[in-house]
Amino acid sequence: MAGLISRGFLGRRRPAEVENRLPPGQYLVTDFPVLSAGPTPHTPLERWSFTVEGLVGSPVTWSWEEFQKLPTQTYTVDISCVTKWTKLDTRWLGVSIDTLLKAVQVDPAGRYVMAYSDGGYTTNLPLEEMVNGQAFVAYQFDDKPLDPVHGGPARLVVPHLYFWKSAKWIRGLRFMERNQPGFWESLGYHIHGDPWKEERYSGD
Amino acid sequence: MVQPVLEWQAGRVTAIRPETRQTKSFTFALPKWMAHRPGQHYDVRLTAPDGYQTQRSYSIASPPERLREIELTVERIPDGEVSPYLHDVLMQGDELEVRGPIGGYFVWDVRLGGPLLLVGGGSGVVPLMAMLRHRAAQHSTVPTRMLYSSRSAEDVIYHDELNGMAAANDGFEAFYTFTRQPPAGWTGYRRRIDAAMLAEVIKPFDKRARVYVCGPTLLVEAVANALVEMELPIEQIRTERFGPTGV
């Protein structure tokens, strides 16, 4: 429905100085909105693990302690949520997916990945969009341990796709032959989710 | 009874009244008004010139006995999107899209009877006030107690009206607790609502109380859990969570 225009309501702003950094239909935020589909899991670190499984030679699992010993990188990236906010220059510390994959033999048929999380959340990604520095598992934000409300102890970050792809509370990656939809992709959201192409909903 | 389809209508603002530093009451005249049940809410939708839309739900503060108009009491959330517009931009005479009344779970009317315990935190008092105003308009004497948590006396919404209701001696009593700054000389509660406080206020009603709890999510969680531990039958407890304080 078109809707009656509300006098004096301007909606959300796209400041001119950052206009070219905001994907279409997005507005700028400076805070960090909390989005979630369920309660915060609060898995104790001694019970936390990260697993790469599915179409791989043999599955690999890291404990929290082992994961902390993996080489890390710092990232400064812009993130865009499908709920229309974009946050610029977010600073993360994490382990590149490239680093994790060095420990695993991926079956050539395993071209797609299902990221899965504590609490049952899932999201799907093509492998080719996770490698070559495009994605990482972050456990620090702004030089501090990642807050559980933002996905701590660790979350996936895939900055070039809508932020629902950056699974909070991540626990592993499962390699698949076919691109199967995850939690939101199976209910009307776009299978790929590129904010610059405005791939919000299935059919976009 | 078949319900009419829920549809947006343009409500005209006929009055704006400040209640506290953070809250104002807005009266909307509705072309398609229908009687609500106390506790129900309306959705309010804003549309920008570029087509951007956003909407929020606000509890109705007025009783259904007030015909052809509704009053919504809205807390101004500093970083919010809709409430600052309502507080700072909206003027008498403006038109705004609303739809309602909505909801059938968190409702009370005199037919449901009592004894009634209303527990509110902050602007969570709004739907409870619709119940109390309805009760008063119906000259009901259903035994009713309200436990209302605020930061300070200045933050108590409808304070004078509540005092007036309590003075009517028709079976209504109000209990306040102040979590940050109690008024000078205050001898009542000065802490967050807890199990001991609830037990004191509910005492004359015991397990017969019909309880409505509305406020920030963590307050509602705490109160609901305490009531269940007191073995109050769960079907007598109705809750409405507002989300976090200040968001």
Place this chain on the structure above:
Amino acid sequence: MDRDEPDMNTALMVDGNAVAGQLEQIFGRDMTMTIARCAGCARDAQLGALMAFIRGPGVVLRCPACQNAIARIVETPSAIYLEARGAAYLRMAPQG
């Protein structure tokens, strides 16, 4: 209420009342008193009393007893999706 938020995510949770308007749009009647039986733990709860996570790409309604996702709602410009795999059934009074 004045309270230190132990977990902002929990504090952001609301209940099914918050999506009463959306449910009424879908079903053409008030749904908050409709009973959902959780497919996970078989507990009954009114839709108005379910845990609701509404700040995300869609709405997730969860069982207050076991937190199982009872239903999800997504509104796109061209469709409304309602998935309710987590409900064994919905039970409501007949209309009319």
